[in-house]
Amino acid sequence: MHSLNSLPVLPIVALRIDPWSSTTIKEYEKLFAYFGIKPFNEVLPELSELVEPHPLMRRGVVFGHRDFRNFLQVIKSGGKAAILTGLMPSGKMHLGHKMVIDQLVYYQKVMKAKVFVAIADVEAYAVRKKSRKEVIESALNEYIPNYLALGLDPEKTVIYFQSNYRPEYYRLIQLFSRKVTLAEMQAIYGQDLGPAKIMAALTQAADILHPYLNEFGGHDIVLVPVGADQDPHLRLARDIADRYSNDIRLGRPASTYHRLMTGLTGDKMSSSRPDSYIALTDPPEEAAKKVMRSLTGGRATAEEQRKLGGEPQKCPIFELNAYHLIPDDNELRKLYEDCVSGRILCGRCKKETAERLKEFLKEHQERLNSVKDLVKEVVKPPAF
Numbered sequence: 001m002h003s004l005n006s007l008p009v010l011p012i013v014a015l016r017i018d019p020w021s022s023t024t025i026k027e028y029e030k031l032f033a034y035f036g037i038k039p040f041n042e043v044l045p046e047l048s049e050l051v052e053p054h055p056l057m058r059r060g061v062v063f064g065h066r067d068f069r070n071f072l073q074v075i076k077s078g079g080k081a082a083i084l085t086g087l088m089p090s091g092k093m094h095l096g097h098k099m100v101i102d103q104l105v106y107y108q109k110v111m112k113a114k115v116f117v118a119i120a121d122v123e124a125y126a127v128r129k130k131s132r133k134e135v136i137e138s139a140l141n142e143y144i145p146n147y148l149a150l151g152l153d154p155e156k157t158v159i160y161f162q163s164n165y166r167p168e169y170y171r172l173i174q175l176f177s178r179k180v181t182l183a184e185m186q187a188i189y190g191q192d193l194g195p196a197k198i199m200a201a202l203t204q205a206a207d208i209l210h211p212y213l214n215e216f217g218g219h220d221i222v223l224v225p226v227g228a229d230q231d232p233h234l235r236l237a238r239d240i241a242d243r244y245s246n247d248i249r250l251g252r253p254a255s256t257y258h259r260l261m262t263g264l265t266g267d268k269m270s271s272s273r274p275d276s277y278i279a280l281t282d283p284p285e286e287a288a289k290k291v292m293r294s295l296t297g298g299r300a301t302a303e304e305q306r307k308l309g310g311e312p313q314k315c316p317i318f319e320l321n322a323y324h325l326i327p328d329d330n331e332l333r334k335l336y337e338d339c340v341s342g343r344i345l346c347g348r349c350k351k352e353t354a355e356r357l358k359e360f361l362k363e364h365q366e367r368l369n370s371v372k373d374l375v376k377e378v379v380k381p382p383a384f
């Protein structure tokens, strides 16, 4: 039987790492071999000595890292740690997005780290061809309120638009352009690289590295928790940090990598297909119906399932519970064992999941109403 610390990986399809494509990465093990990402399991004991690891870490959802030990070292020695995340405002914020925020809240509460949230409005406009108005409104009305409702402390969080920040940040972008070659960027991001993607990539490097500057707190380390598809930005930022180590106060950022959620339709969770995701603002009854329509890892007939058991490692409903709805490890282990032994069938399992989800959404949406007015106090939108 699989332990919850090593939830089985998804089936192997193809490896491609491109932050601008919609490809799902399904060969997580190859990230270790090809790109030098290390298994997160190896740092769990050290983390456990310090604090209780987050459920996403204990359950293998956060599966990889770069230099997480350096981050722990800074925490242990009482140094200053920053956590950076980028936010691409597009469509509804859903449970796939929530995983990053859960980790930010954890680092903020448990490790006392300062959180930086970069709203990638420049990238959304230049690379993804979104309208400025749509992106700015989506950030202000959809994403930031949900971030706050999920527990980010506005007092300990810096939220900024890439197009509306401070001069020292823009200086980094300009300086970085000197020591990066086109060939190097093509090796990281692929051949299809025009001015928009180059500018977006250098901007992302400044997002990741600017908390090291004294003007932004002089942090001793920046940790970036990301989905594996965002690793190219980390590789570029780490290379740049090395090249500027004599000129500017920068350091090598650390990172962690989490699995991307499977959609309820069995493929990638996509903002263009509402049935594939649960939005944080979905009316609870509607979300419950999506759960009842979801694919599962169940067998063709009830008789077969009683005999063979279900396949939770292929089941979006199990993921929903493991990633979001069952915080207690023993309760989740029981669901896993009931499923693989055929003691529970998918109909009942979905109903119970739908109830958990309705309760979570109801509480979240109440919090959402109470934080909406805070948004204008925590972020200044660009004029155009």
Ligand code: SF4
Pocket: 296, 297, 298, 310, 311, 312, 315, 316, 317, 318, 339, 340, 344, 345, 346, 347, 349, 350
């Ligand atoms: S019983 Fe639940 S966890 Fe198991 S396959 Fe069915 S829906 Fe998924």
